[in-house]
Amino acid sequence: MTLPSLRALVALWLLALACLPLTAQAHKLRESGVSVAVDDSPLTVTPSRDWNRLDGNIGKHTERWTIDGAQLNDVTFYAGIEPGKPLVRERSKKREPLPKFSTATLLVEVPELLETTYRTYKNSGSFKVTTIEPGQFLGREAVHFTYEFVDQDELTRQGEARAAIIAGRLYMISFEAPRLHYFEAVIAQFRKLADSATLP
Amino acid sequence: MSFRARGLALGALAFLLGSDLLGVGLSGVDLSRMAHAYAQPSPLPPYAGAYQPQGVDEIGLWQMMDEDERAIAQSPLVVRDEALNAYVRQVLCDTVGQHRCNSVRIYILQVPVFNATMAPNRTMRVFTGLLLRVRNEAELGAVLAHEFGHFESRHSLNKFKAARSGTDLLAWTAVLGSLAPRYQVARTYQNLQISVLGNLFRFGRDQEREADRLGVAYLNASQLRPQAAAQVWQNLMQEIDASALHRGLKKPRFDTIAFTASHPPEAERAGYLAELADPDGLRRDDGAQRYRATLAPWLGTFLDDQIKLNDFGASEYLIQSLAQEGWTAQLWHYRGELYRMRGNPRDLVNAAQFYGEAVALDAQMADAHRGLGLSLLKTGQPGAGQEALRQYLALKPDAPDARLIGMMIPNQGPGQ
Known part of the structure; x- marks a missing residue:
């Protein structure tokens, strides 16, 4: 066998290997009733049903959970975003900068921060914050808000989130699902999950 | 470099690279003749009517x-x-x-x-x-x-x-994408179409x-x-x-x-x-007035979509160029929003000034009062800030964030 054809064979073999589903990348099960720390932070939650923690972070201090897949129901934790940092990882700091959480950010501005992040990060053409209410999260004063947006897949999704600013860091938990069926189906589970969140 | 100079430079480059476009070789053709040949609008093709694919x-x-x-x-x-x-x-x-x-x-x-x-x-x-x-x-x-x-x-x-070959590539991407372990890969593929x-x-x-x-x-x-x-x-x-x-x-x-x-x-x-x-x-007429009048009900929505893209330079340029016809309360308001959202301390001072201009032109503009209030609060002027937020709530009592804003004003209490 000549050297070039051997090389081609190795390349093909590597490609085939890369395409195989790897068990090491599997998502983790979050079992009902077992308290877990989110992204190794002090924020802990106790789910009241089984959830899947998705592999792969969209940013520092974030974690995503789902039941049927992230496109159908997606819980995202933001466990202590530091001032000066964006909510999710920037694809390009220079060319596609994302809005940053800052020490001056007020609770009432957090929905706006999520909106501007989504409009840039997800190229969401339409995003509407529907309600903003005061509430409690992690035992502190917080903002509860709901929103609706159209993603690149042109499915209208509904979202609900709770956020609190504690010791200068932003803690937030959000739930998003297609408006049709999936939002209503899981929202009660999400609220239970959010209620169970604690921070020492 | 000015646009004109850049245009000339790029034009010369395009001329060198694109000679086949004009159907002539480079030899023996001077630039002025080329420019003239270029400057011919196409004759309009005969209109085909209800054309059907062939x-x-x-x-x-x-x-x-x-x-x-x-x-x-x-x-x-x-x-x-x-x-x-x-x-x-x-x-x-x-x-x-x-x-x-x-x-x-x-x-x-x-x-x-x-x-x-x-x-x-x-x-x-x-x-x-x-x-x-x-x-x-x-x-x-x-x-x-x-x-x-x-x-x-x-x-x-x-x-x-x-x-056609590109389509083949897409077909292969679909096969490889479905084998891939992460669903993200599959999603990337979907976004291609x-x-x-x-x-x-x-x-x-x-x-x-x-x-x-x-x-x-x-x-x-x-x-x-x-x-x-x-x-x-x-x-x-x-x-x-x-x-x-x-x-x-x-x-x-x-x-x-x-x-x-x-x-x-x-x-x-x-x-x-x-x-x-x-x-x-x-x-001839360019229809600028008719255009502005028709777009007026939509301008706010389009500007809002634009400033939330987090592209400060482009948004500022667009607002400035719209303002060439005269500053309106709406333009001042969105300029304020743009600066407040970027949120550097110097931006907040500017934002407060722009919202101030907006409410001076239109005292009934509730959202400008909100922006003004938030900007003043953040720049260490709680008294004036709370007063502006009070105005906001008075003008827009059923605002989606009315209760939360209400909590930021002493003696106002939530929901009042």
């Missing part, structure tokens, strides 16, 4: 486009406002002529980028980012006529035939020039001012430069804007579009 390629392409149109008709991104749709159609008809525009279906998509596309089955997609950027009917007509030029020359079909946004064909530069020449020919034959075509590119270049400057980039990325990605360098085209325009057309 041959397997074209029939197949039309079937794909018809499928896309079914998807677009249900998309939540489509702006269904009757008056706005009728107006954009009218501008297209005024530009390319009534009999040509009759069979075109126009879909206005709420996407805040500068773009318009036209599919071979006569579906035209106009993005709201384009409506925000053009200043009058003639400029809008210029872009629509350019797209119509692609359609009438059937560029998509030529590109489709040439891109965006049915509603249209198959963004990358036309060749020759085709773009042909569409430009046709576009100006439509404008020359219309009642609108053909010089507007060059103006569109001048404005766009300035915006892209402003965006790059604020992001600290050395070279602006013209290819990040959908419409310019495949188009000849803007400076070059601004130059030749100006040459192609009928000089007598300079005295």
Whole structure:
């Protein structure tokens, strides 16, 4: 066998290997009733049903959970975003900068921060914050808000989130699902999950 | 470098690279003759009427486009406002002529980028980012006529035939994507085909020039001012430069804007579009007043979409250029929003000033009072800030954030 054809064979073999589903990348099960720390932070939650923690972070201090897949129901934790940092990882700091959480950010501005992040990060053409209410999260004063947006897949999704600013860091938990069926189906589970969140 | 100098430099480069476009070799042809040959608008092709696709390629392409149109008709991104749709159609008809525009279906998509596309089955997609950027009917007509030029020359079909190998690649991506362990890969693949946004064909530069020449020919034959075509590119270049400057980039990325990605360098085209325009057309109306009046109910929405893109330079440029016709409370308000959202301490001081200008012009503008209040609170003026927020709640008691804002004002309490 000549050297070039051997090389081609190795390349093909590597490609085939890369395409195989790897068990090491599997998502983790979050079992009902077992308290877990989110992204190794002090924020802990106790789910009241089984959830899947998705592999792969969209940013520092974030974690995503789902039941049927992230496109159908997606819980995202933001466990202590530091001032000066964006909510999710920037694809390009220079060319596609994302809005940053800052020490001056007020609770009432957090929905706006999520909106501007989504409009840039997800190229969401339409995003509407529907309600903003005061509430409690992690035992502190917080903002509860709901929103609706159209993603690149042109499915209208509904979202609900709770956020609190504690010791200068932003803690937030959000739930998003297609408006049709999936939002209503899981929202009660999400609220239970959010209620169970604690921070020492 | 000035635009003119850059235009000359780019024009010279295009001349060196693109000699085959003009069908002549370089030898023995001087630049002035070349420029003259360039400066001929295309004669309008005879209108084909209810054209039907011919041959397997074209029939197949039309079937794909018809499928896309079914998807677009249900998309939540489509702006269904009757008056706005009728107006954009009218501008297209005024530009390319009534009999040509009759069979075109126009879909206005709420996407805040500068773009318009036209599919071979006569579906035209106009993005709201384009409506925000053009200043009058003639400029809008210029872009629509350019797209119509692609359609009438059937560029998509030529590109489709040439891109057969590209389609094979997509098919393989689908196979590999389905084998991939992460669903994210599969999703990336899905994003390659965006049915509603249209198959963004990358036309060749020759085709773009042909569409430009046709576009100006439509404008020359219309009642609108053909010089507007060059103006569109001048404005766009300035915006892209402003965006790059604020992001600290050395070279602006013209290819990040959908419409310019495949188009000849803007400076070059601004130059030749100006040459192609009928000089007598300079005295014609550009419909700026009608344009402003029709867009007025939508300006707030489009500006809101724009400033939330986190592109400070471009947004500031757009607001400034809209303000050339005079500052309004609305423009001051959105400028305030832009600065407050960037949120540097110096921005907050500016934001408070801009909101102040807005409420001075229109004391009933609730959202400007909100922005003013928040900016003042953040710059250490709680008394004045709370007073502004009180005004906001008085003007808009059922605002979505009324209870939370209420908690920020002492003695107001939630829900009062």
